[in-house]
Each structure stands twice: as structure tokens, then as C-alpha cells.
Amino acid sequence: MNIGIDKISFFTPHLYLDMAELAEARDVDPNKYLIGIGQSKMAVIPPTQDVVSMAANAADKILTPEDKEQIDMILFATESGIDNSKSGAVYLQRLLGFKHQVRVVELKQACYAATAAIHFAHGHIAMNPDSKVLVIGADNARYGLATKGEPTQGGGAVAMLISRNPRILAVQDDATYWAADVMDFWRPLGFDEALVDGKYSTNVYLEFFKHVFKEYQANTGFDVSKFDAMLFHLPYTKEGFKALKIAIEDADPTVAARLTHEFENVRRYSNQIGNLYTGSLYLGLLSLLENSTDLKAGMRLGLYSYGSGAQGEFYSGLLRPGFDQNIEHEAFQKVLDARKQLNVAEYEDVYNSRIKISDKTRKLDISTDPAKFVFAGVEDYQRQYVVK
Numbered sequence: 001m002n003i004g005i006d007k008i009s010f011f012t013p014h015l016y017l018d019m020a021e022l023a024e025a026r027d028v029d030p031n032k033y034l035i036g037i038g039q040s041k042m043a044v045i046p047p048t049q050d051v052v053s054m055a056a057n058a059a060d061k062i063l064t065p066e067d068k069e070q071i072d073m074i075l076f077a078t079e080s081g082i083d084n085s086k087s088g089a090v091y092l093q094r095l096l097g098f099k100h101q102v103r104v105v106e107l108k109q110a111c112y113a114a115t116a117a118i119h120f121a122h123g124h125i126a127m128n129p130d131s132k133v134l135v136i137g138a139d140n141a142r143y144g145l146a147t148k149g150e151p152t153q154g155g156g157a158v159a160m161l162i163s164r165n166p167r168i169l170a171v172q173d174d175a176t177y178w179a180a181d182v183m184d185f186w187r188p189l190g191f192d193e194a195l196v197d198g199k200y201s202t203n204v205y206l207e208f209f210k211h212v213f214k215e216y217q218a219n220t221g222f223d224v225s226k227f228d229a230m231l232f233h234l235p236y237t238k239e240g241f242k243a244l245k246i247a248i249e250d251a252d253p254t255v256a257a258r259l260t261h262e263f264e265n266v267r268r269y270s271n272q273i274g275n276l277y278t279g280s281l282y283l284g285l286l287s288l289l290e291n292s293t294d295l296k297a298g299m300r301l302g303l304y305s306y307g308s309g310a311q312g313e314f315y316s317g318l319l320r321p322g323f324d325q326n327i328e329h330e331a332f333q334k335v336l337d338a339r340k341q342l343n344v345a346e347y348e349d350v351y352n353s354r355i356k357i358s359d360k361t362r363k364l365d366i367s368t369d370p371a372k373f374v375f376a377g378v379e380d381y382q383r384q385y386v387v388k
């Protein structure tokens with residue numbers, strides 16, 4: 001039975017910061033961010049968006065009433081959770097109007113958890129072929145102002161409907177994975193911003209890729225020429241490019257050129273958004289589908305998922321017949337082009353204005369946020385969401 005991604009959509013808020021302007025404000029050569037890091041713009045998350053509202057905005061775009069009837073599980077992958085007990089998934093049950101006969105749970109392993117969710121959904125559907133599972137990867141990637149991590153922020157939510165006979169990508173049962181307890185990136189309880197051993201984290205990401213890709217090749221007998229495109233978790237686009245260079249270092253030049261060409265399509269949206277944590281790998285999938293003109297049904301995509309702390313995984317998926325009928329060329333580029341640009345002072349104001357853990361009751365001004373689902377503040381520590 002083919003099981004995999006039947007529908008995919010993405011949401012990121014309406015605000016962005018130009019990376020050259022941020023570089024100037026931080027007294028850094030703009031080419032460090034534009035070329036060295038590989039980011040041209042960065043999503044800015046207003047206080048009126050959190051992982052729940054972003055997830056609702058993403059999922060709302062793709063789900064029909066029939067899908068909602070068939071979905072019996074919502075797996076909410078995030079490392080920017082908004083509660084220590086209650087899952088982000090259960091808020092969606094009400095906001096999106098799911099039936100009550102649904103399992104709701106939140107998953108965490110840094111940026112990796114959405115990949116775990118896809119495989120858990122795969123197992124569930126293998127046993128219950130008429131089920132559908134909603135997988136969410138939603139995060140607000142946040143480091144301190146004027147820290148080295150600052151240019152690698154971003155945020156948004158990916159929503160994926162997992163089913164049998166999927167229309168986009170059939171997930172293959174070929175994953176290789178590698179875990180080790182390392183301190184490359186973490187966010188202690190109560191902290192709003194991640195702590196990171198930056199250089200070390202970039203090396204662990206690449207080392208884990210080497211482990212899982214080597215084992216994948218040994219298990220399957222496939223070399224890199226078997227792939228028509230390779231996708232990577234993109235904490236910033238240069239890091240994925242470094243992993244690609246490792247994958248193609250001994251490849252035939254035609255294969256290397258093809259994969260390098262497709263990687264430009266994979267990273268196009270991330271370059272304008274920044275890190276998404278859990279959703280990043282799958283934003284790369286959407287970006288490839290909407291921007292490549294060379295993809296055909298049956299082609300094999302390689303996917304490298306990485307979550308600090310750390311877990312790495314490599315697996316593949318096959319493009320399904322008719323996948324392109326469900327994809328609109330450059331559709332999300334239009335959404336990105338319509339965003340509002342902030343200057344650095346405005347970005348810093350937005351950064352500092354989010355609801356704090358100590359806020360018991362605080363109402364947010366939702367009038368300037370054009371999204372359908374917004375976070376309106378807290379009342380007696382209870383989060384309030386509004387559907388516009």
C-alpha cells in the first residue's frame with residue numbers, strides 16, 4: 001500500500017525583515033548573511049501569531065469537510081510549545097472543527113519531530129487504511145537580539161495530510177536514523193530564546209548526515225545518482241548546501257549538476273523565511289514542487305531531517321502520478337511577495353512585544369494581523385484564539 005503526503009500547505013506571517021538591513025544595523029558585511037549564511041529575508045512573527053494559530057492557518061487551506069471526517073489523529077510537532085501540559089493539537093480540534101473521535105498529541109525532538117510524526121502516521125494508516133492523519137510542523141525560531149543566531153531566525157507552520165494512495169509523495173520504508181545526546185542547541189524550561197553552541201551545531205548536523213546517508217546507501221544499494229532531488233532541514237540555506245556537497249562529492253558531474261540545480265528550487269522559499277525548525281524540511285518539499293520544472297512522477301526525493309540534541313534521519317519518497325495537478329507553480333512566492341517589510345527598529349519592537357510567561361491577563365491588538373486565525377492574548381493564563 002502506498003502511504004504518504006496527500007496534501008501540503010504552509011503559513012508564515014505577513015511581516016519580514018531584509019537581511020541586508022539587519023546586517024547593516026549589526027555592523028556586519030551584508031554578504032555574510034546573504035552569501036555566507038544564504039538568507040535574503042527573514043519572517044518576523046508578530047505577537048498575534050503562535051504555533052497554534054500558524055498551524056490553524058496552514059491546515060485550514062487544505063482540509064475539506066470529508067478530510068476532517070476521516071482524520072482520526074492530529075500529530076503536532078513543535079519545539080515552541082505554548083503549554084507544558086496541553087498539546088497544540090487539541091486547540092486545532094475546536095478551531096478547525098474536527099470531530100471528537102480524534103487522537104491529539106504533541107511531539108518534540110527539536111527540528112526532527114515532524115519527520116517522526118510522518119512515520120508514526122504511516123504506521124497508523126498501514127493498520128487503519130481508511131484513516132487520515134494531520135501532521136503539523138509549527139515553530140517560532142527565536143534567538144537573542146544581536147546574537148550570532150539572530151540571522152537564522154524565522155517561523156511558520158507546515159500542514160500535511162497523510163493518507164493511503166497519496167497524491168504527492170509516497171513515503172518509502174527505507175529510513176536510517178542516528179541519535180546521540182549532545183548539547184548543540186537547547187532551550188531550558190522558561191526560556192523564550194534558544195541557546196546554541198553555533199559552530200558545534202553546524203558540525204553535528206553534517207556528521208549526522210554522513211552517518212545516516214552512509215548507512216542508507218549500504219542498506220539499499222542506492223548511490224546518490226538514484227535521487228532526482230535531495231532535500232535537507234534548512235536552519236539556513238547554506239547549511240543544507242554543505243550537506244549536499246558531501247552527498248555529491250564523488251558523484252558523476254551530470255548527477256551533481258542536476259542535484260545542485262534542484263537544490264536551488266528546494267531552498268528558494270527558506271531563503272526568504274529563515275529557519276522554521278520542525279517545518280523546514282517540508283517547506284523545502286513545497287518549494288521544490290512549486291518551483292522545479294523538471295520533476296516527473298516516479299522520481300525519487302531524498303530527505304534529510306535533523307533535530308538538535310540530536311537526531312538525524314534520511315529517507316526517500318517517490319513522486320506520485322498526477323502530483324503536479326495538485327501543485328500551483330510559484331503559488332507561495334506570491335504570498336511571500338505580498339508580505340510587509342519592517343525596518344530593524346520595527347522588528348525589534350515586534351520581537352520584544354510577545355506575550356510573556358508571566359502575563360496573566362493581556363489583550364493583544366489583532367486588528368493589524370490579516371490572518372484568519374490569530375492569537376488574541378491571555379485571560380487568567382488561558383490562551384485566547386480568534387477566527388476572523
Ligand code: HMG
Binds near residue numbers: 030277
Ligand atoms: P557566525 O559565527 O556568526 O558565522 O555563526 P561565521 O563566522 O561562521 O560565518 C558564517 C559563514 O559566512 C561562513 O561560511 C563565513 O565564511 C561566511 P562557512 O565557513 O560556514 O562556509 N562569511 C562570509 N561570506 C561572504 N561574505 C562575507 C562573509 N563573512 C563571513 N563577508 C552560525 C553562524 C550559523 C553558527 C550562527 O548563525 C548560529 O549559531 N545559528 C544558530 C545555530 C544553527 O543554525 N545551527 C545549524 C545546525 S543545528 C540545526 O540545524 C538545528 C536547529 O535548526 C535547531 C533544532 O534542531 O531545533 C538550529
